Amino acid sequence: GDSVTQMEGPVTLSEEAFLTINCTYTATGYPSLFWYxxxxxxxxxxxxxxxxxxxxxxxxxxxxxYRKETTSFHLEKGSVQVSDSAVYFCALxxxxxxxxxxxxxxxxxxx
Amino acid sequence: EAGVxxxxxxxxxxxxxxxxxxxxxxxxxxxxxxxxxxxxxxxKLLIQFQNNGVVDDSQLPKDRFSAERLKGVDxxxxxxxxxxxxxxxxxxxxSSDRGSYNEQFFGPGTRLTVL
Numbered sequence: 001g002d003s004v005t006q007m008e009g010p011v012t013l014s015e016e017a018f019l020t021i022n023c024t025y026t027a028t029g030y031p032s033l034f035w036y037x038x039x040x041x042x043x044x045x046x047x048x049x050x051x052x053x054x055x056x057x058x059x060x061x062x063x064x065x066y067r068k069e070t071t072s073f074h075l076e077k078g079s080v081q082v083s084d085s086a087v088y089f090c091a092l093x094x095x096x097x098x099x100x101x102x103x104x105x106x107x108x109x110x111x
Numbered sequence: 112e113a114g115v116x117x118x119x120x121x122x123x124x125x126x127x128x129x130x131x132x133x134x135x136x137x138x139x140x141x142x143x144x145x146x147x148x149x150x151x152x153x154x155k156l157l158i159q160f161q162n163n164g165v166v167d168d169s170q171l172p173k174d175r176f177s178a179e180r181l182k183g184v185d186x187x188x189x190x191x192x193x194x195x196x197x198x199x200x201x202x203x204x205x206s207s208d209r210g211s212y213n214e215q216f217f218g219p220g221t222r223l224t225v226l
Contacts, residue, residue, distance in 0.1 A: 044217040101153025
């Protein structure tokens with residue numbers, strides 16, 4: 001079945017460092033891909049999405065490009081802030097519409 | 112626009128007891144989802160409703176879990192009897208049926224602890 005694998009955390013960075021969180025997927029068909037973020041004490045929020053190959057999703061300085069050839073959707077940000085500390089989830093939607101999530105990567109940004 | 116509402120936010124019960132969670136989706140959203148998020152894992156779909164009909168309940172442990180969506184609006188998820196491994200956050204999400212991609216909006220979740 002469809003699945004998502006993302007790099008394990010926790011990831012600890014200093015403020016203004018470059019961030020990469022790796023995400024690869026296995027799917028039948030051509031799913032849409034997503035990054036969700038969960039800030040401490042809050043619900044899941046959609047961070048960005050890409051609906052077809054080579055699409056780049058972006059929001060709040062984060063970017064991810066849908067790479068069909070490598071089945072990847074890595075999350076990047078050029079300069080992280082303390083306020084970016086959260087758990088990040090990569091996900092795809094299957095043909096029925098439900099979301100299939102990776103296990104999550106906890107990011108901690110130190111001042 | 113009000114978001115997805117869930118209650119209670121926290122619940123602690125003994126094993127073998129029963130518990131129920133409530134979800135009120137965003138107004139007008141036809142599709143409602145219940146996800147289970149075990150600590151350290153990503154959310155996993157338990158059941159998906161389209162209006163008041165079940166679309167997908169393939170991962171719902173039907174011997175102990177049940178869910179309903181009355182009148183295609185609010186939904187309740189019940190566990191009876193609870194087991195230790197049911198300790199998790201239960202997330203409700205909803206989406207509309209308009210457009211080519213139906214973004215799912217999540218509620219704050221109910222954190223269940225089974226002792």
